[in-house]
Amino acid sequence: QKEVEQNSGPLSVPEGAIASLNCTYSDRGSQSFFWYRQYSGKSPELIMSIYSNGDKEDGRFTAQLNKASQYVSLLIRDSQPSDSATYLCAAPGNTPLVFGKGTRLSVIA
């Protein structure tokens, strides 16, 4: 059974700070990882995809992948109150997604 683990939080950060979200996965064969943002009662929104070891940056978001450690993270720089949501880590990419339980992020103004 493929598993994706996340700290459920809540993770509280002050406005303007860096929020760091972490995820581990069990399947060493996983090649793709996705971060989704989900506001309460809304659908998951894809915000980052990462396929290779290292960092991938997109605006205020940076995804980091370490396949040797089976670890993927998401950094949100200059956090805004509008970033307050649940962030779901998901893998793999060539089969239906297996989601982590999600980390609830609260950005305090």
Add this chain to the structure above:
Amino acid sequence: AAGVIQSPRHLIKEKRETATLKCYPIPRHDTVYWYQQGPGQDPQFLISFYEKMQSDKGSIPDRFSAQQFSDYHSELNMSSLELGDSALYFCASSFNRGHKNEQFFGPGTRLTVL
């Protein structure tokens, strides 16, 4: 850009009734996935279709069935509804690119079974 369309957005049914949820994928996407999300839960995969053929099956009850039509839209049919079927049902679509197929979610259908 066009997104995944789902209908209806809200649905209220009585126990033992049937329901049909519809999903229209992003144009040119060839794969459709159905997920169920209960309150406070992460999305759970139900079933998927690639090029109109069932490709994967997850925790879909036998009371549910689904299909993908020639125009790539998909329908999830739910019979003998139970209180526990109350949830958000999401459809996602992707263009199959091997391990890089990013899935994009529709707005969901909120099903309430009374």
